[in-house]
Amino acid sequence: MSLDHTHVQEFFGARAADWDSRFPDDAPAFAAAVADLGLRTGDRVLDAGCGTGRALPSLRAAVGASGVVLGADLTPAMLKAAVRAGRGREGRLILADVSALPLRSGALDAVFAAGLIAHLPHPAENLRELARTVRAGGTLALFHPIGRAALAARQGRQITPDDLRAEANLGPLLTRSGWHMTSYTDEANRFLALAVRAD
Numbered sequence: 001m002s003l004d005h006t007h008v009q010e011f012f013g014a015r016a017a018d019w020d021s022r023f024p025d026d027a028p029a030f031a032a033a034v035a036d037l038g039l040r041t042g043d044r045v046l047d048a049g050c051g052t053g054r055a056l057p058s059l060r061a062a063v064g065a066s067g068v069v070l071g072a073d074l075t076p077a078m079l080k081a082a083v084r085a086g087r088g089r090e091g092r093l094i095l096a097d098v099s100a101l102p103l104r105s106g107a108l109d110a111v112f113a114a115g116l117i118a119h120l121p122h123p124a125e126n127l128r129e130l131a132r133t134v135r136a137g138g139t140l141a142l143f144h145p146i147g148r149a150a151l152a153a154r155q156g157r158q159i160t161p162d163d164l165r166a167e168a169n170l171g172p173l174l175t176r177s178g179w180h181m182t183s184y185t186d187e188a189n190r191f192l193a194l195a196v197r198a199d
Contacts, residue, residue: 026054029145033192034058034112037141043109044068048098048130049116051078053087059112060090070103072096099126106135114143117164124177131178134197140179142170144191151191165191 034055039045039062047055050071059069069091073079079093096102111130120126144151152159170193171181179195
């Protein structure tokens with residue numbers, strides 16, 4: 001396990017038990033972002049870096065009983081919190097690293113990733129791995145329930161020009177990783193970048 005993985009697991013493991021109570025009003029924002037992903041009944045979707053599984057109920061509602069919902073996270077404590085919250089009933093939870101997912105190529109129709117990109121040790125490679133698991137024409141949603149400026153203020157930092165989530169940086173990064181960005185929203189109460197898997 002790399003130092004990056006250890007840091008992520010330590011950071012989120014220490015916060016897993018009260019994660020949902022820290023952000024109790026995020027459910028509508030998650031539901032709206034899932035709606036924008038354009039899932040259909042029967043689709044197969046992965047919540048990459050699912051944490052406590054806050055997106056899983058909306059993902060399940062979008063794909064229906066015939067669809068497949070997977071939630072993958074690197075931190076065991078987060079997956080345990082998802083089970084305690086009852087979200088394990090909405091999809092299959094997997095302890096996995098997004099840099100090497102235990103999924104066959106083209107197995108998915110879509111990937112939803114909330115707050116994930118800032119924690120990727122090798123963003124281009126990791127986004128390429130997500131692309132590998134998605135069929136051509138499948139979709140990706142990179143989401144956060146608040147925008148870049150609001151998140152930076154919450155964390156006591158400034159946005160810098162090299163911010164990975166800046167539109168000028170994210171678009172080319174996605175292109176290098178097998179995706180084509182189709183929309184970009186960065187507002188006070190929402191960050192959402194949508195992309196399509198290139199052929």
